[in-house]
Amino acid sequence: MAKVLIQFAHPILSKSRVHKALIQSCANLNDVTINDLYERYPDMYIDVDREQALLRAHDIIVFQHPFYWYSSPAIIKQWFDLVLEHNWAYGSKGNALVGKKMFNVISCGGSREAYGPTGTNRYPINQFLLPFEQTARLCKMTYLPPFVIHATHRLTPDQLIDYGTQFRTLLAALAAERIDFQHVEPLDYMNDLVASLANQPV
Ligand SMILES: Cc1cc2nc3c(=O)[nH]c(=O)nc-3n(C[C@H](O)[C@H](O)[C@H](O)COP(=O)(O)O)c2cc1C
Known part of the structure; x- marks a missing residue:
């Protein structure tokens, strides 16, 4: 089994x-730890x-957060600045x-189309996540594609439940080491893998 750590950050949960x-949806999963950074460090210390x-x-280190100003909530930056020390990381x-x-699990208001060359945001999500990718590489980790939930304000309650199920399925497969990472690394989004896991028991 692999141990999965979710570094979770939402300033107004x-x-x-x-x-x-x-x-x-991912509570009580074996080998998955949820570390709620704002709950644990409300003063950012x-x-x-x-x-x-x-x-x-x-x-496996997962950064789960809403996409804020083309980046993450502030505590994740603080976490990187303090935790990834020289000659440690x-x-x-x-x-x-x-x-x-390492990979990101993010939600964003913009649609997938809005994150393209003709969209309002001009660049794909993966490019905005380059600081995470390069940090992972500097620390000799493997950066995997993100799991992305787009157009959040339009999501119905059923769609939210469906994303929750997908996320749980993904985490369970990662923990059980049922994922062939050679197939994952070339993908744009981890979401594209999740469909193939749908029939596997959690
Ligand atoms: C301060 C702030 C900044 C945001 N910046 C972005 C952004 O840069 N791009 C985007 O697509 N959505 C942006 N959004 C929308 C959020 O990503 C969206 O509301 C959030 O992912 C929904 O998740 P939640 O229901 O868990 O809060 C922003 C929202 C807030 C409050």
């Missing part, structure tokens, strides 16, 4: 529709030792994260 549904221990204890002696996998 009480008003969330998407991430509330995702978090509820991050316990670096605790976070580094969590990273060491897990194989990167640098000539920084090998703590070597070989681990």
Whole structure:
């Protein structure tokens, strides 16, 4: 089994529709740890030792958050700045994260079309996520494609439940090591893989 760590960040979870549904759907999954950063660190003072221990204890690191201003909520930036120390995460002696996998699970108001060359946002989501991808590479981790939920304001309650089921299926498959990463890495979105997992038991 692989150990999956969800680094979750939503500054106003009480008003969330998407991430509330995702978090509820993945409760009580074996080998999946949810680390709610805003709940744990409401003052943004991050316990670096605790976070580094969590990273060491897990194989797959998932950053789950709404897409805010073409990026993540602030605590994730704070987390990167403090936790990924030189000669721990990167640098000539920084090998703590070597070989681990990392990806983002994000929701955004814009549609998939809006994140294209003719859309309002001009660039694909994957390009806005380049700081995550390059950070993963610097730390000798493998960056996987994101799981993306678009056009959030138009989602019906049934669609939210469906995304929750997809997310749970994906996490269970990752934990059970049922995913061939050679097939995943070339994909634009992790969503494209989830359909093929749909008939597998969770
Ligand atoms: C401060 C803020 C910034 C946002 N920036 C973006 C953005 O850059 N691109 C986008 O597509 N949606 C943006 N949105 C929309 C959110 O991504 C969307 O409301 C959220 O993913 C919905 O998830 P939730 O129901 O869990 O809150 C923004 C929303 C807020 C509140």
